[in-house]
Amino acid sequence: MLNFAAPAQKLDSMAYYKDRISKYLDKEKALDGYYALDKQGIIIYASPEKKAQGEMEYKVFWEEAAQLSNLFRNRSIYEATQLLIRKKDNHFSEDKGMQEAVTANDIRTKPLPGPEKPFAGMRIAIDPGHIAGDMETGKIEKKYIDMPADPASVTRKKPIQLVEGQLNLETALLLKEKLQRAGAEVMLTRGKPNETAFGITLEEWIKCCSRKAADSLFKIKELDEKEYNFLISKAGKKEMFRNLFRDIELAERARKINNFRPDVTVIIHYNVDESNTGWKKQTEKNFVMTFAPGSFMKDELEKPEDRACFVKLLLAPDLENSMSLCSTMTASFQQDLKVPAAGETDAAYLSANCIAGTAKGVYLRNLSLTRQVNGTLVYGETLYQDNVKESIRLMERSSTDGNVQVPVRVQEVAEAYYKGLLKHYFAN
Ligand SMILES: [Zn+2]
Incomplete structure (x- = not known):
């Protein structure tokens, strides 16, 4: 069912992904301050200012699509992002802790679909x-x-x-x-x-978990002091x-x-x-x-x-x-x-x-x-x-x-x- 839309030749990667960004991802053609492409992969910057200073957040290599998807499994988006930042410009394979994080451990056996059960195995x-x-x-x-x-x-x-x-x-x-x-x-x-x-319920969540959530968002600066206190x-x-x-x-x-x-x-x-x-x-x-x-x-x-x-x-x-x-x-x-x-x-x-x-x-x-x-x-x-x-x-x-x-x-x-x-x- 999966059909990876990867480019036919590695040499064309840069042009291929550049085209993808402009066609599907960058609605206003205003995002190039956050990334740069080279032959090997995409370099991400935390802001256009950081890009101007040449200070990258991390790099992901073109062949690492599957590992990148796996990184978002079994953990929250916040944790996945922190792991990417930690990786910096290493390959996923160069970081031992990371290897485990990006290996899919999927051993399910799929039953075969039949006319009565067309979705069997899905x-x-x-x-x-x-x-x-x-x-x-x-x-x-x-x-x-x-x-x-x-x-x-x-x-x-x-x-x-x-x-x-x-x-x-x-x-x-x-x-x-x-x-x-x-x-x-x-x-x-x-x-x-x-x-x-x-x-x-929402009420139960507010009682049990809102304080802890606010504390951790404040800590990673996703809430400023005024918002946090409110x-x-x-x-x-x-x-x-x-x-x-x-x-x-x-x-x-x-x-x-x-x-x-x-x-x-x-x-x-x-x-x-x-x-x-x-x-x-x-x-x-x-x-x-x-x-x-x-x-x-x-x-x-x-x-x-x-x-x-x-x-x-x-x-x-x-x-x-x-x-x-x-x-x-x-x-x-x-x-x-x-x-x-x-x-x-x-x-x-x-x-x-x-x-x-x-x-x-x-x-x-x-x-x-x-x-x-x-x-x-x-x-x-x-x-x-x-x-x-x-x-x-x-x-x-x-x-x-x-x-x-x-x-x-x-x-x-x-x-x-x-x-x-x-x-x-x-x-x-
Ligand atoms: Zn709706």
Whole structure:
């Protein structure tokens, strides 16, 4: 399944990777202060000033793509980055401690797929986006729709209340069942309403772990003194969520996924119309889109972890493999859900932050998970929850095979993801 998109001749490496950066990674052509390419590999600098002084952060050699990916398994993004900085301009093989860190120790034996179990032997990670399982938590993470009823409107006789984290989880659980029945080994980053990737709720995390997290971020200078003092003395739940928890939890999702070593990762979200401020009324707009890794903006290499992901994406074939999966998936969404694919002018962030991919509706975008997750992935945004028709469909629940009440539309979305995976891996 893997097909490394490495250049045919070693001599061409520099030109090949230079082209990759400009095509897929550097959206604004503003990142060359952070790296330099030579015949052997890529040299990373902590800032354009450091580059001017000739002071490198580390170097990765072209042939080290596989070791680099392995470095991000079994450890957090912070630890992986620290190991890269320690390596400096040595080869991975020249550092004994490092050897162990980058050797994949994968001895699983795969069962053979058959017609009844097409996914046998495949490992699939599913990430149900966000955490909320109720409106209160949905409001903390600002991923909710709470529209009052409008007697004058034919489409809003009843109030519309949707919590994206819950829709994502319901979709993920249905998809998991389908894939397991078809033989796959499936891992979910979180499995219950209001449960975070740490296996506890946000409130529990704030109680047990926020102080320690703030201390360690302060120590590595990712929080300044003012932010740190605010977090440990005054911050409420909302600020804790935004300023501390969110990024740490996304990194935990990536760590769990990379540790599982999936053949493919499916990240599930439902979108909204960004121009529909506050989502107090329904919108006519409705689009599907999928995101693959890439498209770093000019200020997105300031953190050492982000530079490490940039190098990983440059060397691995993840970007092309993800784009190809995203294309099949977007086609499946359009066909099965009857929602059109978003063009570049259909949402402001698509033209401002993304690079258009190989098909309409497929975009490279530098999100925490597209950046940090190893391997092939699809980050799906299947429809707009605030759309006039979708908002009503998402409120209509019916029983599934497993006898749980799930919105009918969510059942269709889960099926569309399943069919998209089938098509991508098994259609000839
Ligand atoms: Zn979302």
